[in-house]
Amino acid sequence: MQIFSTFETTGFLELAITTLEKKGIKKENIFAVPLDNRTEERKLFDSLHRSDGTTLIDIGMALATACSVITASIGFKLSWGPIYWGLIGAAGGFLIGLLIRLFIEKVIKKRKRQLKGIHSEIILIIECEETQAEAVEGVLWDNFAIGVSKVK
Template sequence: MHIVASLEQSLFLELAITELEEKGIAKNKIVAVPLKKKAGNSRIFDTIHRADGISLFDGAMILGTVFAILGAIYGTVLKWGPVLWGIIGLFTGFAVGLLLDLLINKRRTAGKKTKPIPAEVVLIINCDREQAEMVEKVLWDNQALGVGRINT
């Protein structure tokens, strides 16, 4: 039987491995696989399948629409006509809205200090069925993020 657990890279990981070795699990039956952290910042544009909850174009679209309507309304009395003033209003409103969204999001993210994400380690322990409960208890006692069994 295999027990698979995910733990943060910390002192608790070392304590869990040491405790398992003290309780009769051989060193060669414990495998620790460190996971790599993703490097880099998030993307600016969202997709249908992945979104970070921050939209840059909502405010730009709203202000673009409002300015386009105002341009078309007041364009009836201005020289170039409602169509051109509507298009000018659309682009002006979009640019103003985009700048406002960028400034607001920059201010929000500047105020938040990002906590570094700790690296995770996946432990795979090969043990007998009789030892499975003990192994799971040791892992949960040492702050495992998740534990699973694979019956072989």
């Protein structure tokens, strides 16, 4: 039976390995694989096949609506009329909202696009007998494994 678990790079990983060795698991049956973390920056714009769930046009649409109503009202007194001024206000409001959202995403929330929370950095693979599986799993959970899975 194989048991897979993920850990952060901490002293608890070393404690888990030494505890497993004390429980009778041979060194040859314990395999640790370090993971490479993402080095490139996440993309800001979504494609047709991939989306991160954030939108850039939400503020732009709200400002386009507000600005078009205001400029259309003012447009009754201006020479081009309310329709043209409403369209000009909608375009201007949308561009302002889009620029605000781009500024927020690029400058303020730059860290949000990076992976957040606990990252798995090492995969630990343990080959053991089915009778040892519960004890091995308990040792892994006791040493703060991020995730554990068993494969027969």
